[in-house]
Each structure stands twice: as C-alpha cells, then as structure tokens.
Amino acid sequence: MAVYKKTYRPYEGALTGPLARLLVIPRYAFEELHRSRFLSVFFLATFLYPLISALIIYVQHNTSALQLLNVQNARGLISINVTFFLSLLGWQSAMSLFLAAFVGPGQISPDLANNGLSLYLARPFSRVEYVLGKMSVLVILISLMTWIPGLLLFLLQGYLEGWSWMADNVRLASGLFFGSWIWIVLVSLLALALSAWVKWKPAAGALMFVLFFVTSAFAATINAVQRTHWGNLASVSYLVGTIWVQLFEGANKTTNGAVFFRSPIGEEIPLGYCWAGLIALVLMCLYMLARKIRGAEVVR
Template identity: 30%
Template sequence: MPVYERGYRSWEHSGGAGTPAWWAIARRGITDPLKSRRFLLLLVVAWVPAIVKGGILYFTFKMGELSKLIGGNWTDISSPGFRSFLEWQTPFVLIILAIVGSGLITKDKAENGLALYFSRPLGVRDYVMGKGAITLFYYFCVTLFPVLGLCVFGYLVTNGATGMDMLLLIPLKSLVYCTISGVCYSLVLLALSSVGTRTVFVALWWVLLFATDGLAEIMAMFAPSLKILDFPGQHLNMGVLFLGGDGIKGVAPVVSLLIVVLWMAAGALVLRRRVRPVEVVS
C-alpha cells in the first residue's frame, strides 16, 4: 500500500501520566521471564525449602517433642534459623540470577540497543536502576519473600506466641540483609553483563564467582585469611551482623560487610564506565 494511503496521525495524548523510565524497564524485565514455563517451574522449586520449613514449623508446634527427631535449623524459628534458610537458598540465587541477569545489558549492547535507550529522555542511572530492579526482584523472590511468608505463617501457626520477633524483627532484619546482599549481587551481575557481548560467557563468569566458595575453602587450608575471597560466603558471613548465628571462622562479619560494599563499589564503577550512550561499532 502506498504511503499516502496509510495515513499518519499525530499522537493525541490521553492525559495519563507517563511511566517513569526505570519502572518501564524493570516491569518489562520482570514479566518477560515469567512467560517461560520452565522458569516458572524453577521458581516453584526454589520455594520448596520454604514450603518444607513451613511444614516442619507447623508439625513442630503441633507435635511438640516429635520435632526433636528432625533437629538442625529446620525447626529453628529464631533469626539464626532464618539465616541458615537463606544459606540454603544460595544455589537458587546462583541459577535464577544467572538466567535472568546474564543478558540484561549484554543483549542490549550486542544489538546496539543502548543507543535506542539513550535516545530517549532517560539517563544511565534510570537504565541501571531499571535493570537492577529486575535482578533484585528475583533475588527477593528466592530469599526475602519466602522468609516473609514463613514469618507470617509461623506467627499464625503459633497463634502469636512468637510475639513481635516473628512479625516485625525478623522480617526487618531480613529486609535489611537481603537488600544489601541483593543490591551487591545485582550490581556485580550487571557489571559482568556490561562487559561482554555474549550471554553465555557472562553466565560462566557468574558461576565462577560462586565457585570461589570452594576455592577459598581450599586456599584457606594454607592461609585462613584467604576466606575473604569467598564471594557468596561474605554475604552469608555479613548476615551474622543482622540475623546472628555462626559465620566464617577467622573473618569478622564487619569485614565481610566491608568486602560486600567494596564489591558493590566495583560493580558501580564498571557500570559507570561500560554503560554509555555509545554506538557499538562491530
């Protein structure tokens, strides 16, 4: 059909408010993976430990002494018990963030999509904030949200016998811990994603970062202080500050918090240098 027959109408504004750019980016990035059934299944699997812990909590309160047969942290409804729960979620954090976050900037850069973003009225901060919100949301999906769910469930099961601990303190402590940890994971993953143009390599680097857990363990046999190289371990050790419990021997939780902050700063620095409205010349 010739151009003159297709017509063109100027935009007639409906009067509604425009969407903030970072939120438009985040909303799209959050809803996209949910279209995949496999990903949805993975999310359900990531909730299995929470469901199991919830079931155990229920039977603990209903059957009393029988719960001793189970033992361990599964029946622990204090803060350290929830810290242990967050530790069990680490593999899900690794897998789900690798799936969601590896391509977030990589794909945009590979297709020169950054140029499109930055031809719009948005800045690097909006872009990073939007992308970061996606990874933070999915991090919360496998950490904070199950903890909050368990707290509410525990409070209901015990008929309020746990008091404000279960309803206020543990959720607040978990929120602070998960926010710091989640922002760090997001910034580091986005920084990795901004460096490469192949999603698979970004995912590989992400897995290697989590593999420092075992690597640091081996190296610590020669020098215990090398445990600071354990990337996910620092997050869990930092959790001792907020939720209590036993951390990494030989590394103070405050040191771990500082290391986490350093990782965040490094991630932000890389993003600042790598995310620019520059056309990729291939």
C-alpha cells in the same frame, strides 16, 4: 508544509511518570522470561523450600496433625529458631544465584551488542534509570524468593506461637530482611556488570558461578597454603555469611551461617573487613556499569 519548515522539533506533549517509564523494562523482561519454560519451572520450584518450611511450622503447632501422623513428640525435632530461618535464607539465596546467572546476563549484553542502548537513552530515560530498570527485574524475582517468603514464614510462626515469640525474635525478621537485601543488591549488580562486560551470555553466567564458587575455593586454597584465615576475604559467600550471622544473632553467635554462606568457627575475620570487602565489590560493579552504560561508544 514547506520543506524548510520540516526541521527537528522536540516532542512537546505530556510525558509519562518516571516510575511508569522505569517499569517498562521489567514489564518486557518478565514477558520474555515467561516465554522460557525452563526459567518458569525453575522459578516455581524455588518455592518448594518455603512451602515445606510453612508445612513444618503449621504441623508443629497443630496437635491433631501430629496425632494423625503419630509423631506427638516431633515438636522438638525441628526448632523454629535462627538456624531454621538462616537455612531458609541460605537455600533461597543459593537458588537465586542460579536464577540470576540465567536471567542476569541477558539483561544488558543484547542492548550493547546490537547498539540498542542509544535507543533507550535518546528518550527521557537516564543511565541510572536504565540500570535501575534492568536491576528491578532481578530485585523483584530475588525478593519473591528470599525476604518475602521469609517474612511470611516469620509472621506465620509468630501468629501460631504468639506475640511474645515475635517480640523476642524480631531480630530474625530484621536479619531476614536486611540480609536478603544485601544479597539482592550484590547479586543484581554483579549480574548486570558481567552482562555489560561479557557479551556472550553463557560466559557471563559462568562467570557468576566462578565469582561465587571458585572464589570460595580460591579462598580455601589461600588459607590452606598460607596457613591463614585472611584468604576468606576473597570468598564472596564467606563475606555474606559472616554479615548474615551478625545480622541474625549479633555478638552472641550460635551458628556459623547456612548452606554455602558459612563462616567456619575459628576462621573468623573482623566484621568490618567483611563489610569493606562487599562494599568494594559493589563499587567495582558500579564502576564497571558506569564505564559501559553510555549512549555512544568510542571505537578505536
């Protein structure tokens, strides 16, 4: 071929489907995660709580098991109610925060630190697809920890207790599902935004904890010093806890959340403000991602 004909020619063959392209990122990410023994063990350990919960549900409905354990009266000891499922969601979400703090910061920062982002975006792969691909890693992992075992437990309880229980408590299932998704979106975006802005992975992971736990302490400090409840707006766990309680119970509140996600009675702030706080946080994360996820960076 003559030299003058050796110019740039775009690829003209068939492209893989958009979904297949999107799944390339999680595929490689999971391979890498699988190599970390600590993360694998930690991830498996997070299923301990749902497993114990499943055993409790099973034993509660198995008369012979109760007789065998000589605890026939234990049926009423642990009630399978809103507190049971809210605690499950709270505990699993707290574990997922730890997982996100370990996994999340490694998602974007290496691409940015090594100028690898252009290699993604030079392909038929948009910025949104890149973020969604990176996010899917956390979404899949946290889903496996939160709403999937939650709904399986709900189905197990419904199967053993009867259809009427399921019909009466359908709000628990919807609360589990939507409550988990609120948490998943929030944590995933937070982890990715911090990963994009803080190049040092441990610092980004530490910031996840800071945003979650230190903001709670900060909120409690504002409340104590200013003798108010509005400091709770600064606490991510409070905002999530309040919305969860609303999703699980509606207006007839009997609990104040679970694990770290609590809205103490007497310290309530209107639900609309909680939603506004979370939406503001999500929008801030999206803005942070939009600022950093660019094919070319202008260095001044």
